[in-house]
Amino acid sequence: MSETGSRLRRLECRACCSEFDPDRAVGTCPTCGHTLLARYDLEEFDGRAWRASWPGRDASLWRFRELLPVRRSESITTLGEGGSPVLPLGSVADAPGVELWIKDDGGLPTGSFKARGMAVAISRARELGLSDLFVPSAGNAGLALAAYAARAGLRARIYLPQRTPSSVRSGCAAYGAAVTEVPGTIREAGEFARRTEKGRGSFDLSTMREPYRVEGKKTMGLEIFDAMFPDRFPDAIVYPTGGGTGLVGMAKAFAELRALGLLERAPRLLAVQPAGCAPVVRALRDGAAAATPWAEPSTIAPGLLVPAPFASERTLEAVRMSGGGGIVVSDHEILAAMRSLGSRHGVSASPEAAAPYAALAGLYHDRLIRDGERVLLYGTGTGLAFSIDELARQLSPA
Ligand SMILES: Cc1ncc(COP(=O)(O)O)c(C=O)c1O
Ligand SMILES: [Zn+2]
Structure with a gap:
């Protein structure tokens, strides 16, 4: 039996501050029902030596195993996930002066992050x-x-x-x-x-109703750091938001890297939602601590059709603490972005994955992204399972 070296120490509820033994299966907080998050022993851990060890490891997300919750190598169940590319997109007319990148998770097993x-x-x-x-x-x-x-x-x-x-x-x-x-x-x-x-x-295993899916999502932030820090590190990350687990995961990655002394300033997190279902963006704009359910939700992006996200408090906190914000896009803009990413950049994007690209004009207009900045779009999934023409037929004429 070999150990992974996981530094997992406890599970913690941010809502009621209770702590729990991580080595028993538990879903939400037994005391108050909110999300439990994993906490690691970082004090005696040499972050610099850890980072220096990554290049010698395989490219999957398990290269970060010390900050993942799995204790024994035999437990690791892998299909080769992680290690997705970050690709330059240059600059686009919607956001002139902004240096654009995309991290494309479309090639991961089962086609998404x-x-x-x-x-x-x-x-x-x-x-x-x-x-x-x-x-x-x-x-x-x-x-x-x-x-x-x-x-x-x-x-x-x-x-x-x-x-x-x-x-x-x-x-x-x-x-x-x-x-x-x-x-x-x-x-x-x-x-x-x-x-x-x-x-x-x-x-x-619903997202945020158990503690470990968010740990896997955390590797999005760790990989961005690994591939882009320090010379190409983004000023902002634009993320297609349903429940927002990915935002919570990336914020957690940057917080842990900061605790290890590896990072000073994290990128701003920018949440994109479809205009027909935008409870997180509405809560950000209203200054609310939690999202309220969205009535009559509708969008062509199935993963963003989340009218009542669980643990929206954590998502809103992640965006706000990063100095970020939120914006909505129409389904027509999402379709146009799918077309542009494919035909101009060779990147196949699902409707969700195209939403950040669709948001560029609005983000630039609202000064959520600015001239001279480097901005990373998160491409959460492949578009190969979607027909753009069929999606266009679902929409009423513009
Ligand atoms: C491709 C894709 N992108 C984004 C999301 C939204 O993810 P999150 O829960 O992190 O907001 C989903 C959720 O189903 C998805 O399938
Ligand atoms: Zn609790």
Whole structure:
């Protein structure tokens, strides 16, 4: 049995300040029901030596294993996730004077950044002896859970909103997962899943309802640091926001790098949401501590159709503490951005992944990004499973 060297020390609830033993399986805070976050022993840890060790390791996200929660190498369940490219996009007319980059997670296993969170959460679930897992999903999280559960030999049940593309359903089934369709959005799918699974002894892997998916998402920030610091480090990161777990994960990465003395100033985090479902951006603009549910949500970006994000407090905190902000884009702008990323830059983007590019004109206009800055767009998933023409038909004429 070999140790990973994980510095995991405890789980902590930011809402009620309770602390818990990380080596027992737990979902949300047993005291108050909020999100638990992993805390690591960083005091006696040599950050500089740690960073110097990365180049000699393989390119997957497990190169950061000391700041991941998995304790034994045998628990690691991998399909080769992480190590995605950062690519220069030059400058574009929508934001002249801004040096643009994209980090493209479209080539990760199952085609999206969700592989990061699931690889870590499933590895840890296996280590803690869990065998039955379920998740409500707009698509990508379900595919990732199904693939990693298959690899780990665990059982997975996926609850999909009824309008999820049939390719997701068949993809999950091909990995051997049980799929249930639920009328409504991810919100209804989540409520139905939790009702149905109650008493079955299964474990809820919904984002922010267990502590370890966000640890996998943290590797987005660690990889940006690894690839771009110090000479090309971005001033701002533009992120397509549904529940916002990715923002919480990246903020956590930069906070831990700061605690290790490796980083002074973190990039500003900029949240992009579709105009038809923007509870996080609305809360940012209203100065609210938590998002309120969005009535009649609608967008062509399935992963951004999250009308009532759980733990929005953490997402809002991550954006605000970074000095960032938020903006909305229309579905038409998202479609145009998918086309531009593909035809001008050779980058295939899902509707979610195209949203940051779609936001450039608005961000520039609102001075959320400025001349002379370097800005990284986060490309969360491949567009290869989508037909732009079909998406265009879903929209009423502009
Ligand atoms: C491709 C894609 N991008 C972005 C998101 C939103 O992620 P987050 O929960 O981190 O806001 C999702 C969520 O399903 C997604 O599938
Ligand atoms: Zn609590």
